[in-house]
Amino acid sequence: MPVQGVKAxxxxxxxxxxxxxxxxxxxxxxxxxxxxxxGMVAFLKHKLPAIAKENPxxxxxxxxxxxxxPVIKGQYINGREKAICVRNLEPEQxxxxxxxxxxxxxxxxxxxxxPVSSINESVRGIWSPFHGEYKGx
Amino acid sequence: xxxxxxxxRSLGLAExxxxxxxITRIQASSSPLRNAAASFHQKSHAAQQATQTTTSSSIxxxxxxxxxxxxxxxxxxxxxxxxxxxxxxxxxxxxxxTPLKASESLLATLPHLAAQRPHFLTAHIHDRPYLITEGDSxxxxxxxxxVQPGDVLRLNRASVVGSREFSLKxxxxxxxxxxxxxxxxxxxxxxxLRVKEKTKRRNRHVQRVTSKHRYTLxxxxxxxxxxxxxxxxxxxxxxxx
Numbered sequence: 163m164p165v166q167g168v169k170a171x172x173x174x175x176x177x178x179x180x181x182x183x184x185x186x187x188x189x190x191x192x193x194x195x196x197x198x199x200x201g202m203v204a205f206l207k208h209k210l211p212a213i214a215k216e217n218p219x220x221x222x223x224x225x226x227x228x229x230x231x232p233v234i235k236g237q238y239i240n241g242r243e244k245a246i247c248v249r250n251l252e253p254e255q256x257x258x259x260x261x262x263x264x265x266x267x268x269x270x271x272x273x274x275x276x277p278v279s280s281i282n283e284s285v286r287g288i289w290s291p292f293h294g295e296y297k298g299x
Numbered sequence: 300x301x302x303x304x305x306x307x308r309s310l311g312l313a314e315x316x317x318x319x320x321x322i323t324r325i326q327a328s329s330s331p332l333r334n335a336a337a338s339f340h341q342k343s344h345a346a347q348q349a350t351q352t353t354t355s356s357s358i359x360x361x362x363x364x365x366x367x368x369x370x371x372x373x374x375x376x377x378x379x380x381x382x383x384x385x386x387x388x389x390x391x392x393x394x395x396x397t398p399l400k401a402s403e404s405l406l407a408t409l410p411h412l413a414a415q416r417p418h419f420l421t422a423h424i425h426d427r428p429y430l431i432t433e434g435d436s437x438x439x440x441x442x443x444x445x446v447q448p449g450d451v452l453r454l455n456r457a458s459v460v461g462s463r464e465f466s467l468k469x470x471x472x473x474x475x476x477x478x479x480x481x482x483x484x485x486x487x488x489x490x491x492l493r494v495k496e497k498t499k500r501r502n503r504h505v506q507r508v509t510s511k512h513r514y515t516l517x518x519x520x521x522x523x524x525x526x527x528x529x530x531x532x533x534x535x536x537x538x539x540x
Binding site: 175176177178179181183184262264265266267269271272273274277278279280281282285286287 | 417418419429430431432433434435436437438439440447448449461462463483485486487488489490491516518519520
């Protein structure tokens, strides 16, 4: 075995033990007057109560934002924010956007080529030419 | 702040898996959750006997979500059809027609592997290998249907299970009763918008095709090799070579 340094304090890895949803808050902004908020107002009236009841772990805030397009903003545990403009969308389309914000990790979108990312040490160790028996050529 | 339903689900799963091999033991217990699970076991068992097929779905899902439709699981679909309520919707435990068979040499050498932690495992999902250890995060190259964040999946296809010095290779897969591998669904991630420019010759027009795929995020909760005692409790059949 190679020389090992002092072990670091364990890092928090969400989901290994307990699971915390990454989305912690959803802000809904709408305008009472503008036509682009019509779907949003219908959504707030008819769909939002059920969604809020299904997801007690998410804080939900609804606030008017006059003379602006309707927006849904998601706040995440990692401190980032994701905002989606839902102007002229139907309530069903807004439901899809809400589920997108709910399930998102909050990270910036990145192109990832390797599926597995690990912070663990290599299980089988790193090969060394100076250890092990001599195999011959 | 915890995902309550997910926690409850995972706890329920743990209990259920603890008592997986025998149905009679579950019936003997008095907890209401276990009783519900027991009745469901009976139901699924009946469905199983009616259809008489082997379970070989690549992923067994333990959640409120419906099981993923895969190639063979006519049994899982019938079992989930009998279960309609959202709260008690626990996936059917795997049912095996024959007991696990292990050679004497395997049982003699398995303690070396089981005792040496940590373990790695090459799990196969849709026939793609993922080399995982406990605590890893996996972004699947596809969007898994029928799962929600917080769900716990049990991966039952592994081609290699190993530790620092020992590894157990399957031909082509290690029997799923020899190890436990659980992953948690963390959410859904998207890639940045891709724009592909399509052109035709001698034409100024450029068509821009966009795509934005979505991917399921997983976190490996558990990678464990079962010991010989545990296998004997579950009724392993020793085969002479």
